Amino acid sequence: MNREAAVADLTQVMSKFTSYIGKRLPTDVTQKLGELREKEVNFLAKEVYESMRQNQIAAHELDRPSCQDTGVIQYFLTAGAKFPLLGELEDILRNATLGATRDGPLRHNAVETFVEKNTGTNTGSKIPWLDWEIVPDDDSVTIDVYMAGGGCTLPGAAKVLMPGQGYEGVAEFVFDVITSRGVNACPPLLVGVGVSTSAETAARLSKKAILRPVTSRHTNDSAALMEELLADGLNELGLGPQGLTGNASVMGVNIESSARHPSTIGVAVSTGCWAHRRGKIKINADLSYEVISHEGFTL
Numbered sequence: 001m002n003r004e005a006a007v008a009d010l011t012q013v014m015s016k017f018t019s020y021i022g023k024r025l026p027t028d029v030t031q032k033l034g035e036l037r038e039k040e041v042n043f044l045a046k047e048v049y050e051s052m053r054q055n056q057i058a059a060h061e062l063d064r065p066s067c068q069d070t071g072v073i074q075y076f077l078t079a080g081a082k083f084p085l086l087g088e089l090e091d092i093l094r095n096a097t098l099g100a101t102r103d104g105p106l107r108h109n110a111v112e113t114f115v116e117k118n119t120g121t122n123t124g125s126k127i128p129w130l131d132w133e134i135v136p137d138d139d140s141v142t143i144d145v146y147m148a149g150g151g152c153t154l155p156g157a158a159k160v161l162m163p164g165q166g167y168e169g170v171a172e173f174v175f176d177v178i179t180s181r182g183v184n185a186c187p188p189l190l191v192g193v194g195v196s197t198s199a200e201t202a203a204r205l206s207k208k209a210i211l212r213p214v215t216s217r218h219t220n221d222s223a224a225l226m227e228e229l230l231a232d233g234l235n236e237l238g239l240g241p242q243g244l245t246g247n248a249s250v251m252g253v254n255i256e257s258s259a260r261h262p263s264t265i266g267v268a269v270s271t272g273c274w275a276h277r278r279g280k281i282k283i284n285a286d287l288s289y290e291v292i293s294h295e296g297f298t299l
């Protein structure tokens, strides 16, 4: 395949995949919502979970997005330095966004800042947003697609704590964020927490945290325990589905961390809603691909 044909091919794959993410939740989220629905005892909450389930069935049958807010599209790339179309990926993903918006169809959500005009294409300055990690000696690329809806993005916050505030300060920050704005994000939430050195590194990690599966755990035992304790504590709030009260507030809490300056604790929170539209696809050098987030999926 020549380079031009390869670019067109990959653009089409990513366009279809992006559009698909708006219509189907990833397998881990669907399973978690099913578990929460089964365990729920509050009558109203059970009904809300059931309407979420019906919503997913309708999205599938009608081939339509599962939420009206298809969000601003973000791609998180873990790219091998030897991936043959590395230099073309930015254009490919921009054109994939245009294609998914046209063919999905996806609602237009990109408003050009300071111009205050909707571009009508879901593209704009630096949008779709691309986040890069380059892996040496690898010729594949793994792409996480995320649809950042308005409600689920609203609670997002970052702060640098004084070192003496310690992990208790981290927990307090997470609870402040979720109790003040968590209901805006259509619970049950997937809460991502970044613990790092500064505001922007923590913010980036908090978003990476909600790209991890709901049931995944931090590799450090203390951090994994903190994930569990935060989830238990947030569930005690009983936000319930759509914030209408119920057993659970969250699908889970995922923490991502980095080393930090000894005098700072950067902490940030990102939230994913019940309709947590993300997808993970691995593309090999020959452009064959594997969808990791959605069981049994083929284009």
Ligand code: SF4
Residues within 6 Å of the ligand: 067, 068, 069, 070, 149, 150, 151, 152, 184, 185, 186, 273, 274, 275
């Ligand atoms: S928070 Fe999620 S489910 Fe609620 S409106 Fe926004 S994208 Fe849709």
